[in-house]
Amino acid sequence: MNRNRATCEQCHGDTPHESSIINEHNVKVACQTCHIPIYAKVNATQLHWDWSTAGKMKDGEPYIEHDEDGNATYKSIKGSFTWGKNLKPDYCWFNGTADHYFIGDKVDTLSVIKMNTLNGEYADRDSKIIPIKIHTARQIYDCANSMIIQPKLFSEAKGGGGYWKDFDWNIAAKMGMKAVDEPYSGNYCFVNTVMYWPINHMVSTADKAVSCIECHTRDNGRLASLNDFYMPGRNYSAGIDNIGILLIIFSFAGVTLHGLVRIVFYRKNNQGGNHE
Ligand code: HEC
Ligand code: HEC
Numbered sequence: 001m002n003r004n005r006a007t008c009e010q011c012h013g014d015t016p017h018e019s020s021i022i023n024e025h026n027v028k029v030a031c032q033t034c035h036i037p038i039y040a041k042v043n044a045t046q047l048h049w050d051w052s053t054a055g056k057m058k059d060g061e062p063y064i065e066h067d068e069d070g071n072a073t074y075k076s077i078k079g080s081f082t083w084g085k086n087l088k089p090d091y092c093w094f095n096g097t098a099d100h101y102f103i104g105d106k107v108d109t110l111s112v113i114k115m116n117t118l119n120g121e122y123a124d125r126d127s128k129i130i131p132i133k134i135h136t137a138r139q140i141y142d143c144a145n146s147m148i149i150q151p152k153l154f155s156e157a158k159g160g161g162g163y164w165k166d167f168d169w170n171i172a173a174k175m176g177m178k179a180v181d182e183p184y185s186g187n188y189c190f191v192n193t194v195m196y197w198p199i200n201h202m203v204s205t206a207d208k209a210v211s212c213i214e215c216h217t218r219d220n221g222r223l224a225s226l227n228d229f230y231m232p233g234r235n236y237s238a239g240i241d242n243i244g245i246l247l248i249i250f251s252f253a254g255v256t257l258h259g260l261v262r263i264v265f266y267r268k269n270n271q272g273g274n275h276e
């Protein structure tokens with residue numbers, strides 16, 4: 001819920017810059033969008049979690065693998081992980097309200113299942129562009145009932161049905177769904193899911209703020225994926241550009257013609273010899 005949070009504006013005000021052009025961005029661009037140029041600056045952040053690879057054993061025992069920074073890339077109990085550092089955020093419109101996947105919601109698997117949806121669009125007066133992290137995963141899913149499965153993960157000892165002890169997805173799914181009072185068909189698979197995380201921490205010093213040209217450019221700028229509005233320097237209309245070019249050509253032709261006509265008439269008048 002986007003309530004009762006300290007906001008940048010409560011300390012800095014709505015117009016912290018001398019430049020009014022920067023201040024005017026506040027209507028549609030959140031402070032964070034310019035002031036968090038990269039995230040995961042010190043520690044790596046998790047980007048992908050694949051539950052489907054869980055359950056492998058070494059000498060009959062669960063194991064863990066790490067990368068050179070010490071982040072777990074594989075855990076028998078949880079699957080594989082991908083990490084990232086010094087990342088450029090993604091961007092989306094956000095009006096402060098969100099929707100979430102709840103246990104029991106039915107969804108078709110043809111597309112990626114959204115675990116949350118951040119609401120907003122350019123036309124919405126409350127929406128601003130914010131920086132986000134996009135986290136993806138592969139999660140256990142009931143293919144017949146079309147819902148994400150809540151598996152039972154924990155149990156004290158082997159035989160209790162928890163995946164982390166018994167490594168049996170089918171039993172873990174059956175017991176987990178029973179515990180949350182939802183049906184389980186006995187048929188599980190893994191589906192792709194996605195989560196959107198607003199980024200509010202890791203503000204950089206002012207000299208590292210995102211520069212004008214990183215957004216106001218035609219080639220693959222930071223806001224290239226947000227296409228529901230006009231942005232100077234990025235968007236243009238070929239028609240209006242052509243009219244502009246024609247206007248310049250006509251003006252030039254007009255001036256040249258006018259000059260020529262004046263020269264011709266000046267000469268004519270001089271040849272005639274009738275100065276007044
Ligand atoms: C609780 C009050 C508070 C909040 C909330 C706050 N700031 Fe600040 N911010 C400060 C203070 C105080 C300074 C000055 C620190 C200094 O001069 O060392 C500062 C400094 C800054 C600077 C300049 C840093 C530099 O040295 O170049 C930027 C940029 C900034 N804040 C952006 C933000 C953004 C963006 C947010 C919201 C995500 C935010 N602030 C939220 C109090 C706050
Ligand atoms: C369009 C990009 C953009 C947005 C949006 C933006 N800023 Fe900035 N901000 C900058 C740039 C660039 C600078 C450095 C140049 C300057 O100070 O004018 C800066 C400087 C600052 C500074 C340091 C000012 C100083 O005098 O040292 C603070 C504090 C700050 N911004 C806070 C904010 C807050 C709070 C918001 C949201 C209300 C915000 N900014 C929105 C680009 C932006």
Ligand code: HEC
Nearest residue numbers: 021022024028029033034210211212215216229230231232
């Ligand atoms: C984070 C991306 C971003 C950065 C950085 C950024 N802009 Fe923008 N700018 C936008 C967006 C988005 C709009 C469109 C806002 C709208 O339609 O209301 C915009 C609009 C504008 C406009 C049109 C203003 C208007 O009132 O219609 C100007 C001029 C502009 N920006 C100049 C700048 C300058 C100069 C800088 C650098 C100091 C800058 N921008 C940095 C995203 C950015």
